[in-house]
Amino acid sequence: xxxGIIGGTGDIGEGMALxxxxxxxxxxxxxxxAKAIATCDLCRETLHEQGLECSLLGATNQRTxxxxxxxxxxxxxxxxxxxxxxxxxxxxxxxISPVNxxxxxxxxxxxxxxxxxxxxxxxGMLPSSATVCAAFNNIAAGRWKVxxxxxxxxxxxxxxxxxxxxxxxxxxxxVSSLRAYDAGPLAAASIVESVxxxxxxxARFNRMxxxxxxxx
Numbered sequence: 001x002x003x004g005i006i007g008g009t010g011d012i013g014e015g016m017a018l019x020x021x022x023x024x025x026x027x028x029x030x031x032x033x034a035k036a037i038a039t040c041d042l043c044r045e046t047l048h049e050q051g052l053e054c055s056l057l058g059a060t061n062q063r064t065x066x067x068x069x070x071x072x073x074x075x076x077x078x079x080x081x082x083x084x085x086x087x088x089x090x091x092x093x094x095x096i097s098p099v100n101x102x103x104x105x106x107x108x109x110x111x112x113x114x115x116x117x118x119x120x121x122x123x124g125m126l127p128s129s130a131t132v133c134a135a136f137n138n139i140a141a142g143r144w145k146v147x148x149x150x151x152x153x154x155x156x157x158x159x160x161x162x163x164x165x166x167x168x169x170x171x172x173x174x175v176s177s178l179r180a181y182d183a184g185p186l187a188a189a190s191i192v193e194s195v196x197x198x199x200x201x202x203a204r205f206n207r208m209x210x211x212x213x214x215x216x
Contacts (some may be wrong), residue, residue: 003024029064094167133165
């Protein structure tokens, strides 16, 4: 299974590349191919220092879509629409959305689009044969790249296709100590996305770092 990461040169995307590539073939996508290649070189060096082999390829966002089976949209909400409008070839692909529509005033708050969630908006923008799953929404960005620490969060997964949902849950469970949980259909993604500003507020107002969720 080839996993493509759109926005693979950002902190979350790079962290996902580090965590996924020892187990899967990973394509790191960027608008600028050279930037994606540089990120892969850095990830390779980091993993080799840990004694880990990996499979990484830097490419344009379009090539990432074309050559991947599973595509992760590791991009901020405000960039989702312009990036997706510039890309084609999502037919029959699995698309994972860890995207959270958040705004900030004196605190962080959920600011969903008219569709109700980022995941539902993304599903409406893609071909009907593409299957969107919401996953990885509530993982602290700073933890992805710290390979010396286990990711011990619970991950809620929302999807309308049972088989695809299981595929994504298996992917979640293959990363560090993450544990996937079935959180219902894609329409429930708004609930999952709205948890992230809560976590950010708890971290900010209580002087905590890397706040996450764990179901026990």
